[in-house]
Amino acid sequence: MTFEAAFSFFIIVFIFGVTPGPGVFAIIARALSTGGRSCWLLAFGMVVSDILYLIAACFGLAVIAQEWGEVFLLIRVVGAAYLAYLGWKMWTAPVSSSALDGPTGSRGAVLAFIQGFTISASNPKVILFYIAFLPTFLDVQRLSGGDILLVSVLTLISLMMGLMLIATLAASARTFFETPRKARLLNKGAGSIMLGAAGFLLLKSS
Template sequence: MLAVNPELFAAYLFATAVLILMPGPIVTLVIANSLAYGQRIGLATVAGASSGNALLVAAGALGLTTVLALAADLFEVLRWAGVAYLLYLGIKQWRAVFSAGAEGETAPMKSHKGVFGQGVLVAITNPKTIFFYAAFFPQFIDPALAVGPQLLAMSIAFVIIATTLDGLYALLASRARGLFASARANRVRHGITGTLLIGTGLGLALARR
């Protein structure tokens, strides 16, 4: 007997891919870091975001959705800390646009551990991610089949799809980085990166659970 309903699961995979492809805080952050620091840092950001996604999906699979809801105050603190930090990074990039050293490589955050943590923070404080499991998954569960195996398959598929598509954004953005080799173009890159980081911060600030 199949663990999932093939038709429902196929619909779930398609819907998940469409939702993840829609630009949000995670995608914006991945693009910003990839443009600013290159492929490795971009992929480290993806790894952090995927880890955050996996933690939340696992929590939902273990029936901890209620716990996540009860911890709303903690998530609010983390969210606003993330907002402040992303705005700080964005402003620092914009300062580089007008500074004398704009030709150089400014790196307010360039360590793999740093951007990994940044990815985790944005993922776990993103309302779409936190309540994705509770609101979205049940629509594709076949009540005639065991729920556990379906949730496991959907959880694994979600993390794989998110990691793959976010990684694609990172690779494309890092390739585009080569277009900003001149000093003037480098200033434009700083401006784009700063705008994306500020946009990510504002996106988290305006998000509602």
């Protein structure tokens, strides 16, 4: 892969990562509720799932998006239900508490990672996206382990940059919600975003 191809790949993945969808909505809602730093493991879970799809695409496994349609449907339903639960928690959260307060420490980190992984894994179209444009940058008939490692690292950096940029921008809006009334609006707004993400995830065409 040439430098020009690698740079173009990086930019396209970045744009793909910040395109509105369930993952972006979840990042925004969490950043509004608990700040940008709390989104790191959530975003990392999404990115790990994306990279697994990317690797599958490199090996020409697009067929799984069709042959395992029922499995992906189940994952999508479970993911949507979880997002709806989080949305309800945020909507009903007391003003004095963070909308996404939950287990802290290692348990909280694992749950955040699993949440992000589930959100991304529930969208089998990700693998189709990678298959659609990978041939533009790589000779897919002569892929080496180094090529796959390179595109995986580029994807990791690009997606994390995009998602954390969104988290930072969303978190900056928290300063406008310091009074109890505004904090209540923040909780309900973040909850609405998460519920919207759940509906988007559940109702999107397979």
